[in-house]
Amino acid sequence: GEDVEQSLFLSVREGDSSVINCTYTDSSSTYLYWYKQEPGAGLQLLTYIFSNMDMKQDQRLTVLLNKKDKHLSLRIADTQTGDSAIYFCAERRGTGRRALTFGSGTRLQVQP
């Protein structure tokens, strides 16, 4: 979706931290999501954050939200080869339809 932007590719070494960034344009967005897509598979929800939160931590995942700048990031600590996948940022807007608007996805490649 053109209203949600992500960089297309990120490469890290195993054991390092990965940071995947996302910007969105709709200030009425209520929930923001990170989905993971492994090769040949559908999308699986990793985590989400409500728009009145700044940060959410879930094991190796940390989501940071800067609502002023409309910037969302996903940090994966101690990145493993199994984390190699495409990561999609998505927003649910505050008004109108309930469907999510997705970014173009960031392909994370983890080098052993």
Next chain:
Amino acid sequence: NAGVTQTPKFQVLKTGQSMTLQCAQDMNHNSMYWYRQDPGMGLRLIYYSASEGTTDKGEVPNGYNVSRLNKREFSLRLESAAPSQTSVYFCASSPDRIENTEAFFGQGTRLTVV
């Protein structure tokens, strides 16, 4: 529970042929969606259905029709397939709640139109 099930997983069509992609969910969700995924473009919404008997257009509805047969099933039809419809199609469903509505996705249908 199977979650969201799509059929078929793969399909090759000739230009001008028609076909229907099937989707069913067993989570008693009200809302269902069809997305297409193209390289570098993420997922784009084709159609969605907020409840049984209702459907609405998304971002890229041209060339498609949908049918919400009942609460479980939401099908996507291509009446006259075109090469531009070569894509991976995902069906999704979500509960009808005001608060967080996580979308659950099927495994996708890879469609090639030659």
